[in-house]
Amino acid sequence: MSLQNKLQQAVSAAILNHYQLSLNDFEFQDTRPDFEGDITLVVFPLLRHIKGNPMQIGETIGTYLKENTDFVSDFNVVKGFLNIVITDAFYSAIFHKMLADDNFGISNPNPDDKAVMVEYSSPNTNKPLHLGHVRNNLLGYSVAKIIEASGKKVIKTQIINDRGIHICKSMLAWQKFGNGETPTSTGLKGDKLVGNYYVKFDQEYKKQIAQGISDGLSEDDAKKQAPLLIEAQNMLKKWEAGDAQVVSLWKTMNQWVYDGFEISYKTLGVDFDINYYESNTYLLGKDVVQKGLDQGVFYKKEDGSVWIDLTEEGLDEKIVLRADGTAVYMTQDIGTAIQRFKDYDINSLVYTVGNEQDYHFKVLFLILKKLGYDWADKLYHLSYGMVDLPSGKMKSREGTVVDADELVAEMVQTAKDISEELGKLEGYSTEEKEELYKIIGLGALKYFILKVDPKKRILFDPAASIDFNGNTGPFIQYTYARIQSILRKATFDYSQPVTLDALNSKTKDLIKQLQGFTETIALAAANHSPALIANYTYDLVKRYNTFYQTVPILGNENDEEKALHVQVSQKVAQVIKTAFGLLGINVPERM
RNA sequence: GCCCUCGUAGUUCAACGGAUAGAACAAAAGUUUCCUAAACUUUAGAUCUAGGUUCGAUUCCUAGCGAGGGUACCA
Numbered sequence: 227m228s229l230q231n232k233l234q235q236a237v238s239a240a241i242l243n244h245y246q247l248s249l250n251d252f253e254f255q256d257t258r259p260d261f262e263g264d265i266t267l268v269v270f271p272l273l274r275h276i277k278g279n280p281m282q283i284g285e286t287i288g289t290y291l292k293e294n295t296d297f298v299s300d301f302n303v304v305k306g307f308l309n310i311v312i313t314d315a316f317y318s319a320i321f322h323k324m325l326a327d328d329n330f331g332i333s334n335p336n337p338d339d340k341a342v343m344v345e346y347s348s349p350n351t352n353k354p355l356h357l358g359h360v361r362n363n364l365l366g367y368s369v370a371k372i373i374e375a376s377g378k379k380v381i382k383t384q385i386i387n388d389r390g391i392h393i394c395k396s397m398l399a400w401q402k403f404g405n406g407e408t409p410t411s412t413g414l415k416g417d418k419l420v421g422n423y424y425v426k427f428d429q430e431y432k433k434q435i436a437q438g439i440s441d442g443l444s445e446d447d448a449k450k451q452a453p454l455l456i457e458a459q460n461m462l463k464k465w466e467a468g469d470a471q472v473v474s475l476w477k478t479m480n481q482w483v484y485d486g487f488e489i490s491y492k493t494l495g496v497d498f499d500i501n502y503y504e505s506n507t508y509l510l511g512k513d514v515v516q517k518g519l520d521q522g523v524f525y526k527k528e529d530g531s532v533w534i535d536l537t538e539e540g541l542d543e544k545i546v547l548r549a550d551g552t553a554v555y556m557t558q559d560i561g562t563a564i565q566r567f568k569d570y571d572i573n574s575l576v577y578t579v580g581n582e583q584d585y586h587f588k589v590l591f592l593i594l595k596k597l598g599y600d601w602a603d604k605l606y607h608l609s610y611g612m613v614d615l616p617s618g619k620m621k622s623r624e625g626t627v628v629d630a631d632e633l634v635a636e637m638v639q640t641a642k643d644i645s646e647e648l649g650k651l652e653g654y655s656t657e658e659k660e661e662l663y664k665i666i667g668l669g670a671l672k673y674f675i676l677k678v679d680p681k682k683r684i685l686f687d688p689a690a691s692i693d694f695n696g697n698t699g700p701f702i703q704y705t706y707a708r709i710q711s712i713l714r715k716a717t718f719d720y721s722q723p724v725t726l727d728a729l730n731s732k733t734k735d736l737i738k739q740l741q742g743f744t745e746t747i748a749l750a751a752a753n754h755s756p757a758l759i760a761n762y763t764y765d766l767v768k769r770y771n772t773f774y775q776t777v778p779i780l781g782n783e784n785d786e787e788k789a790l791h792v793q794v795s796q797k798v799a800q801v802i803k804t805a806f807g808l809l810g811i812n813v814p815e816r817m
Numbered sequence: 818g819c820c821c822u823c824g825u826a827g828u829u830c831a832a833c834g835g836a837u838a839g840a841a842c843a844a845a846a847g848u849u850u851c852c853u854a855a856a857c858u859u860u861a862g863a864u865c866u867a868g869g870u871u872c873g874a875u876u877c878c879u880a881g882c883g884a885g886g887g888u889a890c891c892a
Contacts, residue, residue, distance in 0.1 A: 258836065268835060270872065305835060493834050531890065545890050578824050584821060585887055650854065678830065682823065683885065695855065698842035715852050761831065775857055
């Protein structure tokens with residue numbers, strides 16, 4: 227039983243005994259370092275139930291705890307805070323338990339529970355992945371891992387936006403302005419090649435608009451009447467009609483993109499259990515609209531378009547089907563959500579999508595609820611802030627995007643530069659070094675992005691490359707590597723759990739922090755926030771590093787202390803590895 | 818216009834409504850006979866403004882200012 231649980235029971239008993247009240251919801255917090263004690267009960271909230279002076283209530287409870295439990299050795303009351311001192315024996319016991327538990331912190335999924343589906347990435351097939359996708363991918367993947375670690379089955383998915391006018395633009399540009407290049411013939415990644423033609427289309431299109439304007443057209447007309455755009459629109463119509471040639475080209479070029487994405491995903495270390503393709507789902511949802519019309523959830527305007535009125539909920543009216551009967555984004559998402567609950571036995575669904583779509587998901591969830599799906603309130607929009615550059619927002623058409631592959635390559639290069647400067651990798655093969663640079667470079671990038679609260683925007687300065695010191699991935703990786711070194715060199719027998727009479731306060735801090743891992747996972751899962759795991763791990767490492775300074779191992783003649791040091795180190799390393807696993811970050815055995 | 822999110826040291830990030838708001842980077846100073854100095858120890862530095870709610874507010878409410886996003890047939 228955890229310390230908090232034990233304390234909760236004991237405090238509950240104290241209150242029952244002295245005040246004849248049955249309470250069991252208390253507020254505990256770690257005692258601030260400047261006060262004596264390990265854990266603190268905040269007395270103020272109790273005043274709602276117990277009348278009296280908070281100091282006195284604290285004294286009463288404290289006295290009871292000291293006299294009636296075997297794990298409270300002392301207490302003191304400051305204002306409304308009851309600071310409780312826990313016995314060393316109890317900490318030793320916790321520690322022994324931790325040592326024995328190899329699966330520490332991680333719950334195994336209950337096989338009877340339904341799964342959680344997590345959607346992330348969901349790219350367009352007309353351009354390569356960029357920095358924004360990187361945040362999306364890292365977040366989605368990490369949240370999936372965290373939910374899994376909290377004891378639920380997880381299905382990772384993405385929906386690939388493989389149809390529509392944008393992909394036709396790339397196809398058209400490839401036909402008109404290319405010479406039949408392929409990824410093989412050019413050596414380019416497929417997504418890059420297709421992306422280049424998307425840019426090419428835009429350039430030529432802009433020329434035609436300029437031409438149109440100089441021919442006397444208004445800007446709007448020039449945009450609408452540009453021959454390229456009309457051709458692209460025709461191509462889309464052909465695609466929808468199933469034109470063999472168009473469909474074949476579409477399949478070929480999309481495959482190039484998928485192959486390219488696959489490489490990027492692999493580099494980032496993310497994966498998916500099932501892919502949905504918009505070309506399969508874009509017709510979904512239309513029948514549901516009819517059902518909604520019958521139910522009176524939707525209404526039809528004179529031009530035939532279908533709407534939902536959400537003004538009572540404080541929102542606007544929203545279109546769910548175009549006048550010509552074609553589906554809009556919302557229609558598809560309604561259909562896809564329903565489809566997913568049909569395809570899989572899932573309990574909830576998490577959408578990892580940027581915060582510019584907050585409104586969309588608010589409306590989507592509301593519509594599904596109004597349509598009567600009981601799982602509608604199990605849907606969650608994992609909304610995250612944009613990644614901005616110092617120059618402002620990234621715009622693919624203006625070339626101000628940070629390409630995902632290039633970014634990773636730069637990070638790896640930086641890791642290499644730093645490592646070589648430190649010169650610690652003698653005796654390593656080139657392959658081993660390269661592998662290590664990848665681990666460190668990616669670790670820096672991933673940690674940098676994941677340590678920030680998802681909903682906040684990130685300002686990313688590519689010129690000032692990411693730090694490798696301080697609250698960073700490499701700092702934590704380094705601690706892990708150093709522990710591995712200790713374990714390699716610790717030749718004496720440290721297998722027997724040690725019992726120390728007087729625990730060093732740094733050791734206690736560390737044990738407390740280690741104890742909090744399970745709780746942190748649960749909290750991170752509930753909040754869909756990898757940042758909690760990241761900051762927890764950093765805290766752990768900080769505490770470990772001070773412990774490391776105060777409990778020497780070499781030159782220490784106290785065998786018990788030496789053994790303690792090794793045992794603690796081992797546990798810390800295990801937690802770092804596990805925690806970083808939840809962030810999708812690898813740890814090096816040496817660095 | 819209306820709606821949503823965010824505003825914390827020079828910078829990047831923390832803080833279930835709890836005590837004297839924590840770190841890191843940058844700045845200044847120190848610590849290598851000691852298992853990895855990518856470390857550790859010091860010093861200096863912050864809650865956008867004005868009200869309200871209460872034992873207590875960075876956190877909740879109202880208004881303002883500032884940044885970003887959305888806003889009915891793009892996704």
